[in-house]
Amino acid sequence: MRILPVISNIFLQRGDFKNNRYNGYSQYGTVLRSPLTDTFTGLKTIIPIKTKNEFREHALKRVYHCMYCGVPMRYDENMFLEWKRSNLFYKPIGEFVKTFGKYKDSLHTSEREIFDFIEFISRKSPTAKLDTVIKIMSVKANKELLKIQEPIFDAIAVEACKLPEENKRAVFDLIARSKYRMLRIPHKEEFSGKELRYKIENLSKTLSSEKLAERVNKLAELLTIPAIYKQTEPVTDIIIIRILRTIKPNSRINKKTKVNHNYSAKRLNKMIIEAIKAEVKEHKRKDIYNLCIEAEDKLDGKPVIGKFTNKSLIHDLKEAMDGIGEKNRVRRTLLRLANSLPTSKNSVFAFITKHDQASPAKIAYDLFTPSELTLEHMQPSSLKGEDILPNWAWACKRCNNTRSNNDMAVFYRNFDPQNAQNYWNEIIEDANKGYFDFWDIVSMLKVFKDQSGKKIQSKHLKFRRPYCEN
Numbered sequence: 001m002r003i004l005p006v007i008s009n010i011f012l013q014r015g016d017f018k019n020n021r022y023n024g025y026s027q028y029g030t031v032l033r034s035p036l037t038d039t040f041t042g043l044k045t046i047i048p049i050k051t052k053n054e055f056r057e058h059a060l061k062r063v064y065h066c067m068y069c070g071v072p073m074r075y076d077e078n079m080f081l082e083w084k085r086s087n088l089f090y091k092p093i094g095e096f097v098k099t100f101g102k103y104k105d106s107l108h109t110s111e112r113e114i115f116d117f118i119e120f121i122s123r124k125s126p127t128a129k130l131d132t133v134i135k136i137m138s139v140k141a142n143k144e145l146l147k148i149q150e151p152i153f154d155a156i157a158v159e160a161c162k163l164p165e166e167n168k169r170a171v172f173d174l175i176a177r178s179k180y181r182m183l184r185i186p187h188k189e190e191f192s193g194k195e196l197r198y199k200i201e202n203l204s205k206t207l208s209s210e211k212l213a214e215r216v217n218k219l220a221e222l223l224t225i226p227a228i229y230k231q232t233e234p235v236t237d238i239i240i241i242r243i244l245r246t247i248k249p250n251s252r253i254n255k256k257t258k259v260n261h262n263y264s265a266k267r268l269n270k271m272i273i274e275a276i277k278a279e280v281k282e283h284k285r286k287d288i289y290n291l292c293i294e295a296e297d298k299l300d301g302k303p304v305i306g307k308f309t310n311k312s313l314i315h316d317l318k319e320a321m322d323g324i325g326e327k328n329r330v331r332r333t334l335l336r337l338a339n340s341l342p343t344s345k346n347s348v349f350a351f352i353t354k355h356d357q358a359s360p361a362k363i364a365y366d367l368f369t370p371s372e373l374t375l376e377h378m379q380p381s382s383l384k385g386e387d388i389l390p391n392w393a394w395a396c397k398r399c400n401n402t403r404s405n406n407d408m409a410v411f412y413r414n415f416d417p418q419n420a421q422n423y424w425n426e427i428i429e430d431a432n433k434g435y436f437d438f439w440d441i442v443s444m445l446k447v448f449k450d451q452s453g454k455k456i457q458s459k460h461l462k463f464r465r466p467y468c469e470n
C-alpha cells in the first residue's frame with residue numbers, strides 16, 4: 001500500500017494498536033482529531049463510525065452491494081417488521097407492488113423473475129391477493145418442475161440398485177413417497193412431532209403478532225418432549241401437567257393436581273395440535289392450520305397429500321443409507337443427485353410450487369429476506385472472530401446464511417471476484433468522506449485478506465484526518 005510508509009510513523013508511535021483501537025475513542029483518535037477541526041476548514045464534522053448501530057444506520061442510508069453476490073441491499077429486518085405490522089402483504093397486490101417495486105433491484109435472480117410476474121398480473125388485476133397470484137402460477141410451475149425432477153429421480157433409482165438389499169429397499173420406499181408428494185397423491189405417512197415443530201417454527205416468523213408467534217412456538221415445543229415424540233420413555237404425571245398447563249395457562253392445574261391416566265402420547269399430541277389450531281384460526285393463517293389438520297390425519301393413520309421438500313428428501317435419504325460409510329461412492333453419487341434437484345433459490349418453478357399453499361406474509365418474507373442487509377463477521381464468531389468494526393462487513397442474508405462458518409476463500413469461488421472489489425470501493429469511498437477512521441479500514445482490509453486470500457486494490461484510500469468532511 002502506497003500510503004503505508006508515510007503513516008508508519010504514527011502507527012509506531014501509537015503504542016498498543018490492537019488493544020486500544022476499538023474501545024470508543026482511543027488515544028490515537030484524539031491525536032489525529034485535535035488541531036484540524038471545522039474551525040479550520042469551516043466544514044461539517046463527521047464522527048467516524050464505531051458501533052454496530054452506527055454501522056447499520058449508515059448502511060441503510062446509502063446502498064452497499066453484498067460483498068459476495070453483489071446484490072444491492074436496501075432493507076433490514078426492522079423494515080420487514082414494519083411491513084408485517086402494517087399488514088402490507090395482505091393488501092391488494094397493486095399496493096404491495098407499489099411498495100416493493102422500490103426494492104425490486106435488490107432481489108436475487110429467480111425472486112426477481114417472480115416479482116416481475118406479480119407486477120405483470122397486478123396491472124391486470126390490482127385487487128388480487130399475493131397468495132392467489134402464486135396459486136394461479138402454480139399449476140404451470142408444478143408441471144415444469146416435475147419435468148426437471150423426474151429424470152433426477154430416475155437416476156437416483158438406477159444408482160440405488162447398487163446398494164445392499166436393505167438400504168436399496170429403504171431408498172425405493174423414499175422415492176415412492178417423494179413421488180406421491182410431488183404428484184399430490186394421497187398416501188399414508190408417519191407423524192413426526194419434530195418435523196411439525198420445525199415447520200411451525202419457520203412459519204411463525206411471518207406471523208404479524210409476536211405474542212402469537214411466541215405462544216404457538218411454546219406449544220409446538222411440547223411436541224418434541226421425548227416421551228411424546230419418541231414414545232420410548234413413559235409419560236409421567238410431570239409431563240402431563242406441563243402440557244396441560246401450557247395448553248391452558250389460566251387453568252387451576254398445578255403440580256399437585258391428580259392426573260387421569262388416560263393420557264396416551266397420541267392423545268397428548270392431539271391436544272397440543274388442537275391448541276395450536278385454536279390459536280391460529282382467527283389469524284387467517286391457513287398454512288399453519290392446514291399443517292395441523294394434516295398432522296391429525298397422520299396420527300389417525302389417514303392418507304395425506306404431504307409436501308415434497310428437498311431438505312426432507314436429503315434427510316430421509318441419509319437415514320435410508322444408514323450404515324453406509326460417508327466415503328462410499330454410491331452414497332456420494334446419490335447425495336449429489338439429490339442436491340442437484342431444483343431449489344426455491346435457483347428455480348422459479350420450485351419457488352412457486354413451494355409456496356402454492358403459503359400465506360401472503362410467508363411468500364413476501366421468502367421473496368425479500370434473501371437480499372436483506374445482514375452483518376457478516378468476516379472471521380466467524382464461532383472461529384474466534386471478534387465482534388468489532390474491523391471484523392464487520394455487509395452481506396445479503398442468503399450469502400451470510402449459506403457461508404455460515406465455511407471458509408471465505410472457498411465460498412468466494414461461487415461468485416464474480418469483482419464483487420469483492422466493488423464492495424470495498426464503496427467502503428473506501430465512505431472512508432474518504434470521513435465516515436470511517438482510516439485505521440479501521442486498514443484493519444478491515446487486513447481481516448478480509450486473511451480470510452479470503454484476496455488482495456483488494458486500495459490505492460484510492462486516502463489517509464485523512466477523520467473528523468473533517470470535504
Ligand SMILES: [Zn+2]
Nearest residue numbers: 066069396399
Ligand atoms: Zn449476497
